[in-house]
Amino acid sequence: MDQQHLANLAHLRRARDLVDREYARPLDVPTMARHALMSPGHFSRAFRAAYGETPYSYIMTRRVERAMALLREGMSVTDACMAVGCTSLGSFSSRFTELVGMTPSAYRAADHEAVLAMPTCVAKVRTRPTRESSVRIGEAAPGTAV
Template sequence: MLSDLVRLRRARDLMDRDYAEPLDVPALARAAHMSPGHFSRSFRAAFGETPYSYLMTRRIERAKALLRRGDLSVTEVCFAVGCTSLGSFSSRFTELVGMSPSAYRARPHEQGAPIPACVAKIFTRPVRNAEPAADAQAVRRGEEPVRNGEAKPSARP
């Protein structure tokens, strides 16, 4: 329903804007004027991931930017982006980025300096699962998405 989508976008905008604040599903559901259960189900159906997953992706994106600056410790970055547990932050960062926050901070980042932040954000967004990107590339080439390791030509002209 269109009105639900508008309310879900309001909650998503809240996460984008206030990612460093202590946000939880009941608070986000209140912002969307929905029950927590309905909000979680609707959010996942509309955006393809849970509200918590979306929020953590925003936090990791911001953490990557702070770590590239190099003037904050990993612990300071963890708390600056709204995480309350260094262990959970490090685990999620490693899961999404492919390396620990310390390793990410230590690697050189000068090559991306001339790229505008809005463009860099698109290409450095943490991706939980590479399959959707591979599926999108297959569709652009006119093939069916990869299933069981085989690409099949599309029946489309």
């Protein structure tokens, strides 16, 4: 890898770290691009090339991930939605269902005993929402191996 590519990756990490820290506040591409020291268009293309998803998708994935933890703790769906920085319950529910494979209400009502028994660092990795799979610990269909 050349020096410019490595520098771009470092700048992209800065923006990704901003999202990881500040997911609950309003974030847009121009703000993230400023943190990455790039133009918004270049930032969006470079982010997608580096991380495999758009900046907006990454923000929503982080928000859904945090909402999952809040719902496992018993927080209401509306309160979890607002706590993670979403302003539309409908959009939040749609994205949650797309990533997790069940509605936020169904996820809240599900048994999370297996996840709660795991060390936090393991639970965070095992429950991270992804587009590739909606099967999670304690959420597999009956008779399927996880």
